[in-house]
Amino acid sequence: MNFQYSLALDLTVLTLGLVLLLLEAFNDKEDKSFLGWIGIIGIATVFFLSFFVVPQEFATGQFYKADALAIFFKRLALGTTLLVLIMALEFRPILSRYLPAVGKNAGLGEFFALPVFTCLGLMWMASAVDFVMIFVSLELVTISFYILVSYMRRSGASLEAGVKYLILGALSTGFFVYGITWIFGITGETNLAKVSTALLTLSPANETAVLFGMTLLFVGLGFKIAAVPFQLWVPDVYQGAPTPITAFLSVGSKAAGFIVLIRVLEPFLNAPATAGRALLVLTALAVLTLIYGNLTAMPQLNLKRLLAYSSIAHAGYLLVALASWKTGHAPVTVSFYLAGYFLMTLLAFLVMVVVNRATGGDEIANFNGLGQRAPFLAFGMTVAMLSLAGVPFTAGFLGKFFVFADAIQTSQWLLVGVGVITVAAGFYYYLKVVRAMYWNVAKNTDPVLASGLTKATIGVLVVLIFLLGVWPQPVLQMLK
């Protein structure tokens, strides 16, 4: 019974979060960054332990899956949280600038504790296969994000981001729940496996109602994965939120959104009555998301905003993989893509945090001449950008390679055609950052310093990006 082992991962993270909260409340020290270190060590331990959990299809109750996919996404959640905590340590000085606290390091405790709870929600989402469970885990994630996004209380942008995220998040949750009620009304089930069975024998009279429910679910989940036309919140929230939280949103929240999307869509894509129209919706979303995300990213001058649009663009490529559901291995393609996306996006955010601390901004112009000021950081950023653009030998290219392969295998020529154009657009806006770092000259040529932990993390991420770019087998093996 490996059910317990898999659940044990989640429970350990829960305990870790509670311990951090208690320590924060009852410890008198002003500087609470040791909480960050405890968090990092704890999450790293759980991440390490996850490799000893043997995947298993189901466990008691059939509401909690522990298959390879679930464990893979748990690892993604853990890895993201780990890097977010590392970033949070680096981000402290900027954060305290916007806090109304008395001391220099006061009021930072929750910033290290809350991501752990978010992580728990993301891990639970990876396993949830019952609408009720999905809803609860989704809310755990969203509510902790409401706090984290508006954490910088004296920054107008952060507060604006928080309000926007709150209102649109609540709205999308409403859509999602409304969708669940329609599906429940027709099938009488909240468990996805049972919904799937019910859909196979759907009477034609109920088809419209099911499709309506499905559309509502698309709206709710489209918000989480930042698919067009549900992307309106993304740029402002990404720009306003503290950078580590932006990274968390753009990787953790998106990955969990996609695993839920896969789980929720599976019944609809396997039922003949709904499969055709579900694929049509996916294709339409993919085309819109690809075009909008890539074209709007091109004129951006702020790197955070650029990465926000890039996050929309990558959602588009992931949707292409889902629209090629007929290959039978869309979940594997999506997971592999997300693994690469996880590495390269977090690498970009990590460098961005360091540069922001040194130069005081997230504009692309802040990166001018970084090649001279900090060759290693510039190299790391270059690797991240090249991987995001899809240059061979990086994880990003192999992800796109698999996505394109799926689309071609299922003859989705519209998606292939749009994809080729948007990839070219991607080359432009990602290389804009490379251009700033190497072509342009900085006014200030002081070196940009980073902590040893950050440098080591950058090194590890770079190596992993290259390794995954030529040797996909370890990740593919995990997903078997």
Next chain:
Amino acid sequence: MLNLLIAIPIVAAIAILLGLCAKKTALLATTLNLILTLALVFGYDQHSADLYQFTSSVLLAPGWKLAFSLGVDGLSLIMLLLTALVALAAVWVAPHPEKLERYPSLYYACLMFIIAGATGAFASLDLFFFYAFHELALIPTFLLIGIWGSGDRITAAWKITIYLAVGSFVLLVGLLALYFSIPGADRTLSIPALQALAMHGGIPQTPWIYLCLLIGFGILISLFPFHTWAPQAYASAPAPAAMLHAGVLKKFGLYGLLRVALPLMPGAAHHWTNLLLFLLAGNILYVGLVTIAQKRLDTMLGYSSVMHMGYIFLGIAAFNPLGLTGAALLMFAHGLSIAALFAIAGAVRQRTGTLEFAKLGGLAKPMPFLGFTFGLAAFAAIGLPGFANFAAELPIFFGAFSHAGSDLAFSNYQITTIIALWGVVISAVYMLRGYRAAFLGETDKRWTGLADLCACARPAILLLLAVLLVGGFRPQLFVNLVTPTIKAVLAVPAK
């Protein structure tokens, strides 16, 4: 051994970035590579039953049958030889690190990455790595033009990068479509396995897939009308980058046609012959006339390199032993001659600060060596007997013309060949005009005091010219190498 050939430049690039003396490391690495390549050329057994030799393979993703497999045949060998020769010359003429204003080590590292990319692409026997290695060279080019370029470097860098990225992805779509058009169990990314499959008619000859490959490769080769990225990029690029790109990287597309597209889909290729003939006539005639109109030496050379691709396409379109052999040989010869020309143009620009014909003139007086070598390289590019280019163009014309039409009318092949022959005249016009405008005539007062190329850099250019002469007098050396490959390409049934 091939692993080493790819690893040396990469290791050298990393060593340079970590602070080793850039020029010496780069020279050492490229010399080592040349020695290794020569060892491969002499070690290759032309009479062996195995076409691909020195093979090695590491399986990376069993589901895709994706393996890092290397191996060479005669065609890859002459391309590797071209890469090694141009690489050495490019590093040789590159400015001394102390003279570079910014990022001196990055400059050399970029060159080394381009070399590694080209070497890897020519030595790969797996479609994935064949493709990936070529694109590896894209980013160093972007940096080289963007940081150290001249003129309108920003536009040029963006244009070449975006253009080639689009071309590469069109090519990727074509390759993937080819992969998936093969029935399930036979799917593989290994080029020899695919060729064996094609021999048994196991690859469906879908015309549009070949069109995808032709356009994808065509963009990389600057096939008319997809050529506009090339002249501008070569004009702005620093001389070593232009040498490597015009001399070596651009040949990747042609190599891909000979290695992948033609042997796997001869039937589908046949479908597009007339289109290819039309486009290559555009390369020769239209781009040739545009070249004559150029007012600067660098853009003239850039356009001329686009124009000469037309001849190679003609050899490929002819699809017979003569045509293909000529095409393979011209890939080699053109690479050397254009590299020499760009090296000389770069040296001139360094001294005069301009390459406009109106401002130049009489440069052969203060710089006799540059004048003399430019003349030789220009003659080679025109296709004068005695240079490898002539030995390559002649079989192409014969090969293409041998496709006779009905009794009285010329076939499309023959019409295109006649146009191509006019191209030789066009080449002579612009090359000689360029030579006269830059090197002959009255020497402007500004240029009288200029120094000739320093003795230390001269061997680089002489090396390229010497090999061109060897190829001109003993083309058989190279023909023997590529003959088994050409035979294998032509043996595939075009049903």
